[in-house]
Amino acid sequence: MTLLDVTDLRVSFPTEDGLVRAVQGISFTLDPGQTLGIVGESGSGKSVCTQTIMGLTRGAQISGTAMFEGRDLLTMGDNDLRKIRGAEIGMIFQDPLSSLHPQYKVGWQIVEMIQAHEDISTKAATKRAVDLLRLVGIPQPDRRVDDYPHQFSGGMRQRAMIAMSLALNPKLLIADEPTTALDVTVQAQIIDLIERLQAEFNTAVIMITHDLGVVADIADDVMVMYAGKPVEFADRRTLYYRPHHPYTKGLIESIPSAEGERGRLKPIQGQPPSLIRLPSGCSFHPRCPYVMDQCVTEIPPLRQVAGSADHRSACWLPVDEVGIGGEVDRKREQVALARRGTLAAESSDVIDSVDVPDGSAADVPADVGADTTTRGRTQPLASTATRAVRARTGQPAPPARPQRRGATATEAVTAAPVKKAAPKTSAKKAVAKKTVASKTAGTTAKKTTPRRTNSSQNGSTS
Amino acid sequence: MTAAQPEVDHAGRDVNTQAGDVLLKVEGAKKYFPIKQGIIFQKEVARVHAVDGVDLEVRSGETLGLVGETGCGKSTLARLIAGLYPMTAGTVSFDGSDITNLSRKKMRPFRRDIQMIFQDPYGSLNPRRRVGSIIGDPFDIHGVADGAERKKRVQELMEVVGLNPEHFNRFPAEFSGGQRQRIGVARALALRPKLIICDEPVSALDVSIQAQVINLLDDLQNEFGLTYIFIAHDLSVVRHVSDRVAVMYLGKIMETGPVDDLYGLPRHPYTNALLSAVPIPDPDRADSRERIILRGDVPSPVNPPTGCPFHPRCPKAQDICVQEMPPLEPVFVDPPTHRTACHFPVPEGEDISQCTPGIDQSGTGPLVGADLSAITTGS
Amino acid sequence: MTLIAADEVAEQKGGGGKDPQPTKAIEGRAPLQLAWARLRKDKVSLACLGVIVLLVLVAIFANQLTDLIGHPPNEQYRDEGLQPNGLPVAPSSFFWLGGDEVGRDVLSRIIHGARVSLLVGVVATAFAVLIGVTIGTMAGYFGGVIDTFLSRTMDVFLSFPFLLFAISLVAVKGASLRISIFVIAFFIWANVGRIVRGQVLSIREKEYVEAARSLGASDLRIMVVDVIPNLVAPVIVYSTLLIPTAIVFEATLSFLGLGVPIPTPTWGNMIATSQSTYLQAPWYLLFPSLALFITTLAFNLLGDGLRDALDPRAARVLARK
Structure with a gap:
């Protein structure tokens, strides 16, 4: 039976700068004993999503449903929600200080929490509190139970909070970056503990993290989020070995390999977009090496892709191109090139515009930066000045130089069309032009000038 | 790549045996921070043993990685080398000259050669100053360039680290985390230093941005x-x-x-535990490896354990570990470059999660999750 | 938790480079310009600012204004300004705000009183800020013995009995505008010093200060280039709140006859002399008090508004409500 069923959850926050669309349409189901990993970078909406489910986002505009054992958490009254929170759904946060009250003893807080949900004597509850502290590895728990939070070290506070969230044997445990602030050896303890709990009590877990390693360790299914949307969903093996979405692939590729191969890392270019003004079409398209015209205009839906039965991805690339590396990447490349028209070719421009406010200097850095370094690494020291001068005089960049040892051929191919496409046409001019363009273009971020398009195309053919 | 370029990049990892001369040598470095109490007359009540006798050598052109958990003293060590804190004991020599506890004036020439990149891309840039002036700081302070020349060189630097030189006049708040870290890199690079100390340069960045900065650092090194x-x-x-x-x-x-050597054949039980605890972004490998679960947290550096500081958590600890700190030396068949400070180093193939310590470690804390009964009594 | 969410949103907004909308507000602007943009949305603060600007104008053009009214502040109108029984006249078309006990125009005197109040308030605060920032920065930056010494000094100043000191000083030196300013600055600088010290203690630990030190910057340079600019926001807010304190101090001194000597009109000495006739001529007490009240209130409200405008985090929280 499904424990949690979230359908089309949308959350936005009105701010003085505009509406922040933190979550835009998330659906998933979770069975008892299952672990769902939600992966994303800061601002991807991964935390907001679960906070909303727990009724912890005040002042937000929320739509959708989140059925927990048949009851909708989103429309539930505060009192009912409070009963569920703690007793049936436990939460672990990244920052333990936010959930431990500094003025009360740690033990008392656990006792209080147990007694709020269960009819049990203080003595029995205290004994449980001690046992719980022992469970999470607190030394001398019978003495520590009378300490105040500030007498605990950071790691111990985190443990105490975990003890608290486990106290009532919740059916669902939501862990929001539970181990980010912890050392790896402690992180290993906590992950191990969560795994034992699942084995013993069939607890369902939602693990929110930016660390692909943590998810690879313990998740059954993984949802990758980008700019408030789920972009890919799959069981962890499929996700790691046969990803479909270029963002997932980019994330996996950007981590240093476990074998310690040197070579260059393959970062995802550019910066995450603003949740206030998202790029048109697929939010990832300005950073995507496989951008096609369709990506700029249409928002890709989550589609079933080749792989496993439950593998879904929100990308316009053909559904059968899954995986990482050589062959598949080349195929993706071919498809993308074939379907890339003027719109997509301009997308290297869009990277700029996404980063950049209207009417101000284009924020080329992310892009140019990546570009500069890509090229820069092969240039001798003396060329630094030359490069700077070239940027100002507006000479086109020389063609890409041979890759450094360790960089694979694939990288060269994928990097070439889009990234090399932003040559240093005088940064100043480009900026000035963009200023004009964006002024005339009003609010549309994707408006670009034909000239720039040409240069992009030249760049890609060079 | 020109011939003049030193072939000391990562690509030629084997190069490190023939790497350059010793650029930096740290011997017996100690740093204790006093904890004081009292309103007018402050009395030292305790000491944080942040760095407690470290010997280190860095050869020119190489990258020395310094790893450890919170409170292990790695950041303090970095600051001792950079001359930001006076040392309690020990010596640092750089390029053949002793730079231990030099006066500000005498340290100045060395400041040009030793630079730092900081962890927090938000905290390491003064929010009230424009990027151009931040990056130009080194020129100002060392009187290298000013006016138009300074601006030109700042813009070159921005170009080198991949920032748009036109953004000279912006404030740090107008840049994203990754871009700010590039600003910090540009500042560190300004005086063409020989040694750059990178203190957690990518920890505060998003995964996809981390790789950008690591590549940048890599390029700059080459x-x-x-x-x-x-x-x-x-x-x-x-x-x-x-x-x-x-x-x-x-x-x-x-x-x-x-x-x-170190990753392939970790000898110290702590290194073993550390490596086994790292999450591996590869499900098959993650499933197949055995995590070593240690007891408790890193103890407080105010009262570090006697003998080997790892003994309260070490699965292989014996009585001698409580009494004596083992020397840092090659063990088993390890080459002289691979040194371990352990009385009972881990031979190849040993599974230390099966070891039981010969001393009482209950003070460190119970093993996590050993007894789940606290929960079973729940609802 | 909402806090975390706020941070995430904040990061979104703070990460200027990466998102279009907020940067639009920020582009190339100094933090103070940003604060001004925020302040402009705050109606109360704007109104207060208006009141203060008006007051300043009144003080600057006091002579011209009283010329316009036609009643110099020290001119005694024995006939029009006093009732036959010798009591002050009520507000009328002749004296808009009534007259005082010797037949002077209360309005003219309030206008001229604004001069003294603002002069003392602003100058004394300026001195206090100068001393306070210097001492506070040194205490916070150097720490250790220097900090202990300077902090205790500030404590001593804060525990000094203000009035006793003022009375004895005036008794020795005689009352004057200069003495008033000195006494007030003397008593309020330690407040600034304390606040600044606290701020510097946290700024000192910032990585950018460490970065400057690792570059070999001198202490003086770090203080001037890296520390003090970051004090601008709290100091602006605090001085805005300190000006009314100084104004009230001045009024107190004048009230006690220790301030600017008569016949120069000040709000304080007007309130003092009105005491004898306040039952018969309440306006004489009311209007100078009202002037003092409005001025103090305007500065205080503006100070609060500035605090919100200069502290972006506070502003963000507001935005989320």
Whole structure:
């Protein structure tokens, strides 16, 4: 039976700068004993999503449903929600200080929490509190139970909070970056503990993290989020070995390999977009090496892709191109090139515009930066000045130089069309032009000038 | 690549045996921070043993990775080398000259050669100053360039680290985390230093941005022949960037060696535990490896354990570990470059999660999750 | 938790480079310009600012204004300004705000009183800020013995009995505008010093200060280039709140006859002399008090508004409500 069923959850926050669309349409189901990993970078909406489910986002505009054992958490009254929170759904946060009250003893807080949900004597509850502290590895728990939070070290506070969230044997445990602030050896303890709990009590877990390693360790299914949307969903093996979405692939590729191969890392270019003004079409398209015209205009839906039965991805690339590396990447490349028209070719421009406010200097850095370094690494020291001068005089960049040892051929191919496409046409001019363009273009971020398009195309053919 | 370029990049990892001369040598470095109490007359009530006797050598052109958990003293060690704190004991020599506790004036010429990149891209840039002036600081302070020349050089630097030189006049708040870190890199690079100490340069960045900055650092090393001390708690990042690695625990170096030796055949039980605890972004490998679960947290450096500081958590600890700190030396068949400070180093193939300590470690804390009964009584 | 969410949103907004909308507000602007943009949305603060600007104008053009009214502040109108029984006249078309006990125009005197109040308030605060920032920065930056010494000094100043000191000083030196300013600055600088010290303690630990030190910057340079600019926001807010304190101090001194000597009109000495006739001529007490009240209130409200405008985090929280 499904424990949690979230359908089309949308959350936005009105701010003085505009509406922040933190979550835009998330659906998933979770069975008892299952672990769902939600992966994303800061601002991807991964935390907001679960906070909303727990009724912890005040002042937000929320739509959708989140059925927990048949009851909708989103429309539930505060009192009912409070009963569920703690007793049936436990939460672990990244920052333990936010959930431990500094003025009360740690033990008392656990006792209080147990007694709020269960009819049990203080003595029995205290004994449980001690046992719980022992469970999470607190030394001398019978003495520590009378300490105040500030007498605990950071790691111990985190443990105490975990003890608290486990106290009532919740059916669902939501862990929001539970181990980010912890050392790896402690992180290993906590992950191990969560795994034992699942084995013993069939607890369902939602693990929110930016660390692909943590998810690879313990998740059954993984949802990758980008700019408030789920972009890919799959069981962890499929996700790691046969990803479909270029963002997932980019994330996996950007981590240093476990074998310690040197070579260059393959970062995802550019910066995450603003949740206030998202790029048109697929939010990832300005950073995507496989951008096609369709990506700029249409928002890709989550589609079933080749792989496993439950593998879904929100990308316009053909559904059968899954995986990482050589062959598949080349195929993706071919498809993308074939379907890339003027719109997509301009997308290297869009990277700029996404980063950049209207009417101000284009924020080329992310892009140019990546570009500069890509090229820069092969240039001798003396060329630094030359490069700077070239940027100002507006000479086109020389063609890409041979890759450094360790960089694979694939990288060269994928990097070439889009990234090399932003040559240093005088940064100043480009900026000035963009200023004009964006002024005339009003609010549309994707408006670009034909000239720039040409240069992009030249760049890609060079 | 021109012939003049030193061939000391990562691509030629084997180069490290023939790497340059010793650029930096740290001997017996100690740093204790006093904890004081009292309103008018302050009395020292305790000491934080942040760095507790560290010997280190960095050769020019190489990258030395420094790993360890919170409170292991890696950041303090970095600041001792950079001359930001006076040392309690020990010596630092740079390029043949002793720079231990130099006066500000005498240290000045060395400041040009030793630079730092900081962890927090938000905290390391003064929010009230324009980027151009931040990057131009080194020129100002050392009277290298001013006016138009300074601006020109700042813009060149911005170009080098991949920032738009036109953004000279912006404030740090107008840049994203990754871009700010590039600003910090540009500032560190300004005086063409020989040694750059990178203190957790990517820990505060998003995964996809981390790789951008690591690549940048990599490029700069090749381009300018830099030597790095790279501090991080992320072991896979350290493995990626370093030629040699030193593992620190409570102010002491537990194990050091060439990166492949150390990761391939970790000798110290702590290194073993650390490596086994790193999440691996590869489900098959993650499933197949055995995690070593340690007891408790890193103890407080105010009262570090006697003997080997790891003994309260070590699965192989015996009585001697409580009494004596083992010397840092090669064990078993290890080459002289791979040194371990352990009475009972881990031979190849031993599974230390099966070991039981010969001493009482209950003070460290119970094993996590040993007894789940506290929960079963729940609802 | 909402806090975390706020941070995430904040990061979104703070990460200027990466998102279009907020940067639009920020582009190339100094933090103070940003604060001004925020302040402009705050109606109360704007109104207060208006009141203060008006007051300043009144003080600057006091002579011209009283010329316009036609009643110099020290001119005694024995006939029009006093009732036959010798009591002050009520507000009328002749004296808009009534007259005082010797037949002077209360309005003219309030206008001229604004001069003294603002002069003392602003100058004394300026001195206090100068001393306070210098001492506070040194205490916070150097720490250790220097900090202990300077902090205790500030404590001593804060525990000094203000009035006793003022009375004895005036008794020795004689009352004057200069003495008033000196006494007030003397008593309020330690407040600034304390606040600044606290701020510097946290700024000192920032990585950018460490970065400057690792570059070999001198202490003086770090203080001037890296520390003090970051004090601008709290100091602006605090001085805005300190000006009314100084104004009230001045009024107190004048009230006690220790301030600017008569016949120069000040709000304080007007309130003092009105005491004898306040039952018969309440306006004489009311209007100078009202002037003092409005001025103090305007500065205080503006100070609060500035605090919100200069502290972006506070502003963000507001935005989320």
